[in-house]
Amino acid sequence: QKEVEQNSGPLSVPEGAIASLNCTYSDRGSQSFFWYRQYSGKSPELIMSIYSNGDKEDGRFTAQLNKASQYVSLLIRDSQPSDSATYLCAVNFQPGNMLTFGGGTRLMVKP
Amino acid sequence: SAVISQKPSRDICQRGTSLTIQCQVDSQVTMMFWYRQQPGQSLTLIATANQGSEATYESGFVIDKFPISRPNLTFSTLTVSNMSPEDSSIYLCSVVGSTYEQYFGPGTRLTVT
Numbered sequence: 001q002k003e004v005e006q007n008s009g010p011l012s013v014p015e016g017a018i019a020s021l022n023c024t025y026s027d028r029g030s031q032s033f034f035w036y037r038q039y040s041g042k043s044p045e046l047i048m049s050i051y052s053n054g055d056k057e058d059g060r061f062t063a064q065l066n067k068a069s070q071y072v073s074l075l076i077r078d079s080q081p082s083d084s085a086t087y088l089c090a091v092n093f094q095p096g097n098m099l100t101f102g103g104g105t106r107l108m109v110k111p
Numbered sequence: 112s113a114v115i116s117q118k119p120s121r122d123i124c125q126r127g128t129s130l131t132i133q134c135q136v137d138s139q140v141t142m143m144f145w146y147r148q149q150p151g152q153s154l155t156l157i158a159t160a161n162q163g164s165e166a167t168y169e170s171g172f173v174i175d176k177f178p179i180s181r182p183n184l185t186f187s188t189l190t191v192s193n194m195s196p197e198d199s200s201i202y203l204c205s206v207v208g209s210t211y212e213q214y215f216g217p218g219t220r221l222t223v224t
Contacts, residue, residue, distance in 0.1 A: 031213060043203055043218040088153060098144060099213055101154045
């Protein structure tokens with residue numbers, strides 16, 4: 001069974017700090033990896049996708065993928081209170097196919 | 112990314128009744144999915160909505176309980192049948208974009224009393 005694991009948190013960081021969110025997955029054949037942000041009462045919003053080993057940066061967000069360790073992470077630099085949300089890691093085995101979600105990590109950024 | 116709308120945005124229903132949720136996309140998409148998010152939980156895939164054929168259901172979900180239609184490449188419906196309080200959830204449709212990224216509709220918040 002394909003599984004995606006995340007620490008549920010809450011992860012609390014002060015404003016301006018770097019928030020580090022981690023995710024591990026069980027299926028070594030997984031090909032595509034995504035980070036979604038979900039505010040309370042809202043639907044998930046895609047913030048990062050990564051497909052190959054290494055780092056991918058987009059503004060304050062950096063996704064890191066290590067397929068050998070089956071590990072994907074999301075770094076949020078200069079964290080803001082508006083970043084407070086639940087972050088969902090999602091993985092799929094075949095591009096364009098169904099996603100398997102982790103349980104999500106709740107991030108709290110304190111002013 | 113595609114613009115996705117869902118109707119209704121929320122509803123309160125009595126047990127034993129059925130509710131049909133609509134998902135409309137502003138462009139043709141090949142892959143469309145239906146997910147459920149129970150209170151305080153992550154997302155669980157219900158089924159893949161296949162255009163012109165029967166949906167593909169995940170383990171634990173059956174067609175009699177969650178019939179799905181997909182008459183064309185921009186529209187799908189999910190019906191939650193014979194509802195019980197355990198069906199109280201957020202139901203989300205999602206589509207796959209041209210770069211294989213998946214986007215979600217705004218969701219339908221269902222409360223069953």
